Amino acid sequence: MLPVSLFGPLRPAAALVVVAATSLAAAPVLAAQSFVIQDIRIEGVQRTDPGTVFAALPFRIGDTYTDDKGSAALRALFATGLFKDVRIEIEGQVAVVVVEERAIIANIAFVGLKEFDKEPLTKSLRDAGIGEGLPFDRALIDRAEQEIKRQYLSRSLYGAEVVTTVTPIERNRVNVTFTMTEGEAARISDIRIAGASVMSESTLLELFELNPSGWFSWYSKSDRYSRTKLNSDLEKLRAYYFNRGYLEFAIESTQVTISPDKQTISIAISIKEGQPYTVTSVRLEGDFLGKEDEFRSLVLLRPGQPYRGDAVTETGRRFTDRMGLYGYAFARVESRPEIDRATGQVVVVFAAEPQRRVYVRRVDMAGNTRTRDEVIRREFRQLESAWYDGGLIKLSKERVDRLGYFKEIDIETSEVAGAPDQVDLVVTLTEKPTGNLAIGAGYSNAEKLTFSASIKQDNAFGSGKSLGLEVNTGRSNRTLVVSTVDPYWTVDGVSLALDAFYRTSRPINFLGDSYDLKTPGASARFGIPFSEYDTVFLGLGWERTELGTSVGLPLAWLNYRALYGSTTDAFATTLGWARDGRDSLLAPSTGRYQRLFFEWSFAGEVRYLKTNLQYQEYWSLPARLTLGVNAELGLGRGLGGKPFPVFKNFYGGGLGTVRVFEQGSLGVIDPTGSYIGGAKRFNANAELYFPVPGTGNDRSLRIFAFYDMGNVWREHEKATTASLRASAGLGLSWISPVGPLKLSWGTPLQVQRNDRIQRFQFQIGTAF
Structure with missing residues (x-):
């Protein structure tokens, strides 16, 4: 050159x-x-x-x-x-x-890579300066090789080897190849705890996330050693003793031994339990803003009870949170036990230092590459240029979490340089896919295989608006629904939901004749927030009913056509109220959900009133169990001296009502064999969730036992306990990438001769 x-x-x-x-x-x-x-x-x-x-x-x-x-x-x-x-x-x-x-890296290849995904590994190498088109540096390659080996060690692959090959090619370029020999992961063969006399070793080992290889280890990978997991388990062990008064509990040593073939690991833990201590009093020291009585009411410890570490930690958190309500963002509360070994007693001292009161200068967003800032900011209750309020910040985080757009939400407080009375809030978000796919299927002798699906985008174009499409391809019922929701139709948070639908229904008919019901319609619904948890809904809709040929038409539909005609219109207004206090929408463990809904057809050929009431509650039980109950009551009444229209009937049976019974099969059966539902419906459900062994505190995969009870009745039929249907069984709940999945298998407990049974049912996108 x-x-x-x-x-x-x-x-x-x-x-x-x-x-x-x-x-x-x-x-x-x-x-x-x-x-x-x-x-x-x-x-x-x-x-x-x-x-x-x-x-x-x-x-x-x-x-x-x-x-x-x-x-x-x-x-x-x-x-x-x-x-x-x-x-x-x-x-x-x-x-x-x-x-x-320097030579330029032309290509990076991985041979034998199974444990890690190629894309994240390629990205991390590029961040370290090793990537296609970057200058070749032998020192960086060597460091990358050692880092990959450390990553294998973190996954218990102690026999893993990484060999780097650099191949020169034309024009001063090189190809870099990482060849991995991963081998088999080392498994934990046993865990021993020495020094436990008050507590049994088996009880203590139940606290651990790590455990020896078992039948479910292939999924949980709990038999793979990790120093991070072991440290977490040791903290659980320490907290277990502290919560039972053993203040001087200590972990004296931890030994991890690997076999010569690097395939099995043994863990030996030596502990010293000490003696238990009883709380004699709780003393407050320092500055409690002149509100000692208010703060004392937050104390969870009581004299005469064993010392509990979790109660001490929670009390300190309550103190700092309460000071945050008064604008003290950097309040410090320290707990100090004053122990008397001779008597086994302890005085717990809480020392408070509020620091200074501050206000929020600015709220910054980070990580929302798709979602617009305004979608997040309108959920915030902590305003800029206002006094710092820990309660409002917590509420803001909960409201952003309820959007369902983010996997992680973290709010950090940072001081403003040169302004001791100001702070900035940095909201760091990790977005997740907001598209939702709901799939349902079932099988019966009458309908054979039925399929339903819906596609919904909850955060279309990052605007916070949702768009949805629902399709049902059942032989007897087919549905097409297009919907959209704008949660902030007005700046005050009034939402607007629009729906357009077209449904056709061919109820099951033992005669095998052809007839159908066509129902086009549209509706608009407004949601008006009255509190952080309460919303009132107002709506208006139009619905047309077109009855097809009379050949094989169910008797109930013939009666309807005689009263109203073959083509009818109904103009209905809706009024509803909902309160949602659950801690999670997908896998709740505590909280309550309530809903009340009225639909009144005030114009058109069809006049009726329809009411629906729903109540849900969840309780967190010991041993990581969760109990959930659900009850629903529906009532319909015809107006103007005419009966409740048959096409507005409630249906029962299947997921969401009474499992084991075929979907929609409960209630009155027309003389033609059609399922026509009823004007009254009641169902009650109970589910007891327990974690899958080896999954720790993960609530995305749970096993549950269920008990369902309910039925559907005609408008003037008396609802009796003897007419109720009931079922029980087991199921699996999994929050899958495409939505919550429920599988259930059960047996009927209260059943009548003509009932249709469907023991196995599943659905994606359901709760109860």
Whole structure:
């Protein structure tokens, strides 16, 4: 390649003086006599822009060249990371900069990679400076190789080997190949706890997330050793004793032994239990803002009870949270036990230091690459330029979490430099896919295989609005629904929901004749928030009913057509109220949900009133159990002296009502064999959730036992306990990537001769 000069190509000089070698740490070079630079020439560049080299040089044409400037030029060029070797040669009054470029990485490949995904590994290597198109650096490659080995160790793959192969190719490029020999993961063969006398070893081992290999280890991977998990388990062990009064409990040693073949691991833990302590009193010290009585009411410890570490921690948290309500963002509360070993008693002292009161200068968002800032900010109750309020910040986080758009939400408080009375809130978010796919299927002799599906995008284009499409392909019932919801139709938080639907129904008919019911319609519903948890709904809708041929038409539908005609319109207004206090929408463990709904058809050929009441509650029980109950009552009544229209009937049976019974099969059966539902419905459900062994506190996968009871009745039929249907069974609940999945298998407990049984049922996208 021709040398690059500010004056063009130069003729080779007869004399050559080397003033710098290839390393800054090389031996002293020959000193060059100072001179005025007439030209600067660059040699050796292939891919690098010569302008990059000229920009790094500390001298220009017309400057006086010195050894100090030459050394500075070498340091600047090496600092770019683009060159493996650099030297400066002097030809008369011309400075010749000779460079040797680093090889460029053309391709990175992984051979034998199974434990990790390729994409995240490639990204992490690129962040470390190793990637396609980047300069090759042997030192970085060696460090990356060691880091990959450490990652394998963190997954108990102690026999894993990583070999790096660098293959030169044309145009000063290289291919880098990481060859992995992963081997088998080391499994925990046993865990022993020595020194336990008050508590049994088996009881203590039940606290651990790590455990020896078992039948479910293939899913939970709980038999893979991890130092982080072991430390977490040791903290659980320590907390277990502290919560029972053993203040001086100590873990004396922890030994982890791996077998010579690196396939099995043994863990030995030595503990000292100490003696239990009883609380005699709780004392408050420091500044409690003159509200000692208010703070004392928050104390969870009581004299005469054993010392409980979790109660001490929770009391301290309550104190700091309460001070946060008064604007003290940096309040400090320390607990100090004063123990008397002779009597086994302890006095718990809480010392408070409120620090200073502050207000929030700014609320910043980070991580919401898809969701617009305004969607998050409108859920915030902590305002900028207002006093810091810990309660409002907590409520803001809960409201953002209820959006369902984010996997993680973290709010950090940072001080403002030079302003001790100001803080900034940094809201860090991790987004998740907001599309939802709900799938349902069932099988029966009458309908054979039925399928229903819905697609919903809850955060369309990051606007917070939702768009939905629902399709049902059952032989007897087919549905097409298009819907959209704007949760902030007004700046005050009034929501607007629009629906357009087209339904056809061909109820099961033992006669096998063809007939159908077509129902097009549309509706609009407004949601008005009255509190942080209460919403009132107002709506207006239109619905048309078109009855097809009379051949095989159920008797109930013939009666309907005789009263109202084959084509009818109904204009209905809706009124509803909902309160949602559950801790989670997908896998609740505590909290309550209530809903009341009225639908009144005030115009058109059909007049009726329809009411629906629902109540849900969840309780967190010991041993990580959760009990959930659900009850629902529906009532319909015809107006104007006419019966309740059959096509507005309630249906029962299947998931969401009474499992084990075929979907929609409960209630009155028309003489033609059609399921027509009823004007009254009641169902009650109970589910007891317990964790899958080996999954720890993970609530995304749970096993449950259920008991369902309910039925559907006609408008003037008396609802009796003897007519109720009941079932019980087991199921599996899994929050899958496409939505919550429920599988259930059960048996009927109260059943009548004509009931249709469907023991196995599943649905994606359901709760009860």
